[in-house]
Amino acid sequence: HESFEDKNTAAVMNEKFINIKVDREERPDLDNVFQKSLAILTGTPGGWPLSMFLDENGVPFSGGTYFPPKEMYGRPSFANILNQVSEFYGKNRDKVIQQASQIKDVFQKDQKKSSVIGQNLNPHLEAMLNYIDFEWGGFQGSPKFPQFYVFESFLHFYKKNKNKKFYDAVKILLNNVCSRGLYDHLLGGIARYSTDDRWIAPHFEKMLYDNILFINLLGQFYLQEPNEYYKEKLIQTVEFVNNSFKNKENLLGSAYDADSEGVEGKHYVWDDKELRSVLEKDYNLFAKYYDISENGNWEGKNILIEKSIKPTKEENEKLKKIKDKLLSIREKRPKPFFDDKTQIDLNAYWISTLIFVAEVFNKEEWKKLSLSNYNLIKNLTKDEIYHCYKDKDGVKVFLDDYAYLAQLMINFYETTGEINYLDDAKKIVQQTWDLFYDKENKILQKNPIKQNDLFVPPLDINDSNIPNGNSVFLLNCKKLEAITNDTKWQGMAKELIQSFHSFLNLKSTQMVSYIKNLDMCEELTTFTFFGDIKKIKELQQFVKKNYLKSSTLIYKED
Structure with missing residues (x-):
């Protein structure tokens, strides 16, 4: 957006190009195809922001990721790129x-069929362990x-083959995510990613999908x-998630920006002087268990990070009061922008996750909320399903929306036994x-066959922000x-299994959810309940709590 806000750059854009700005969350099909196009054209991986130049037929011929408004970091300015591309x-x-026509051929070659039936899927996951930071x-x-x-796939295969490296990889990740800078120790939830390799300094953007995935894995572990x-x-x-992501539809929005008042992380970080002034005599106790100091741990400021020592029960109660106090102060600061659009795939995924953790912790209020949110989604999509909703307007639908809605309905059937969900x-x-x-x-x-407006069919089985819709x-x-x-x-x-459209041996790191689900399909456990569900409630709860993520629950009247 730096370049878009630069008047000189904007003038070049408007003079020489027809400019279309796309929200990648609203059009994941475009993002998918253009990221692949960039890799084909330049031999480099994609990323965001992404700028692609299309010919008169809508086919990309050049592109790149970040271009600054002025030449810096060894990169040409965006205006310079625009002039060069226009001239060329x-x-x-x-x-x-x-x-451009040759790009289509490359896409078609990339979609060759390769059957995975009968393959031992475990080695694909084991190979990934070589890249884990233990x-x-x-x-x-x-x-x-x-x-x-x-x-989550590591955990699935650990339960199957007891390879302790899978288990250790999950535990080490969760321990560090929960204790260090990625986690918001005052309000809960996690940021998008860490800018360093020790989870100290996050990119402070908060995405709904990251928090869904975090809760899913943490609940299973x-x-x-x-x-x-x-x-x-x-x-x-x-x-x-339930409180801070709620939007006007009483469903969940998509994301919080990283910056407030134009400064990344300003809402979240602490100056040592402010902490001393606010906490007074409690400062030393807080500093005993959190990594805070006069010089800070990030650009002279403090990102809250837990130390490895554990507080006593009494100290923990005091720390909770201290954190509540700090949160009340932080809440008065200007907040990052909240993107409140409702994405159907993510809201359906969230409700499925909420059902699961409600069973794990026997939280009746979460069960009621999941049902309430399901009814809201059903009402919102009763006439037609869209991918995004904002201010009553809808954006075209995608595969993930249907796939996650169906998953949600199956999950409701499995937890209630009510046939209408089935x-x-x-x-x-x-x-x-x-x-x-x-x-x-x-x-x-990725999008409906009759609604494809791209230069190639958007075929995709790679995982992105969430497990792939296929x-x-x-x-x-398999559950049905x-x-x-x-x-x-x-x-x-x-x-689908017979026509696997990727080279599993070349792309297994991008297809982890497919590998896990293929394995589950081959060994899907079923539990069948007979008679009145109310009379077997205790057994049903045990099965739902421990096997809902790895089995199918069936209900029969007799």
Whole structure:
């Protein structure tokens, strides 16, 4: 946005280009295709912000990530890039259009079929252990993204083969995320990623999807290793999401910016003098358990980070009061911008997560809230499903929206035994197949077949911010097959598995959720409950708490 706000740069843009600004959360299909296009054109990985230059047919021929408004960091200014691209296109228009057609060929080669039936999937995950930071958690290097769905797959395979490295990788990650700078120790929740390799200084942006994934993994790990520390962090983060992400629709918005008053992290960090003034005699106790100092730990300021020593029960109660006091002061500061648009895939994913942790901790208020939010989503999508809603306006729908809605409906059936949720799930899964199934490539594409406005079909089975819609759909089909004994769902799942559209041996790090769900499909455990659910409530709760994430629950009247 620095370049967009520069008048000289804006003048060049308006003079020489038709400019279209896209929110990647509203159009993930565009983001997916253009990120791949950049890699093909330049041989470099993509990123954000992303600027792509398209020919008159809407096919990209050049692009890049960050360009500053003025030449700096060894990068040319955006205005300079704009002039060069405009001049090049004017002189080489025919060559550019010819090159653009070659990009389509590269996309088609990338979508070759490769069956994974019968493969041992475990080695793909084991190979990833070579890149894990077993001291600080997560993947080696910086910036460091937590990538929780990868570690959820580690946990799945640990439960299957007891490879302790999988378990250790998950535990080390969660311990460091919960205790260090990525975590908001006053309000709960986590930031987008760490700018360093020790989780000290986060990029302070807070995304809904990161917090969903964090809660999901923490809840599953808690079942393996129950303790009050994990429980406290999880409950605090659930409350943070429920309260701080709530929007006008009483559903959840998408994200908080990193900056306030034009300064990144200003809302969250602390000056030592302010801490001493506010805490007075309690400063020393707080400094005993949190890494605060006169010089700070980030640009002269203090990011709250827990020290490794544990407080006594009495000290912990005092620390809670201190943190409440600091939070009340922080809440008076100008807040980062809240993007309050409702994304259907993320809201459905959140409700499924809330159902799960409500069962783990037997939280009736969370169960009621999940049902209330489900009814809100159902009402919002009763006429037509869109991907995003803001101020009653909708943005076109994508595969993930249908896949996560169906997953939610199946989860509600599994937790309640009520047949109406199962009927809704069957309807949505069938609609997903009808709308998104690409008969030529034999896979679900990212947007509806009849609504594709891109130069190539947006076929994608790679995980991005959340597990890929194809992998979610696959597990939905296998669960419906187990519940209904209808071979139709088996046929859909088999079609996808037989037509796996990526090179698993080359791209396994990008397809972790697919690997996990494929493995679950092969060994899906089913629990069948007979008779009146109320009479077997204790057994049902035990199964839901311990097996909801790795099995299918079926209900029969007799």
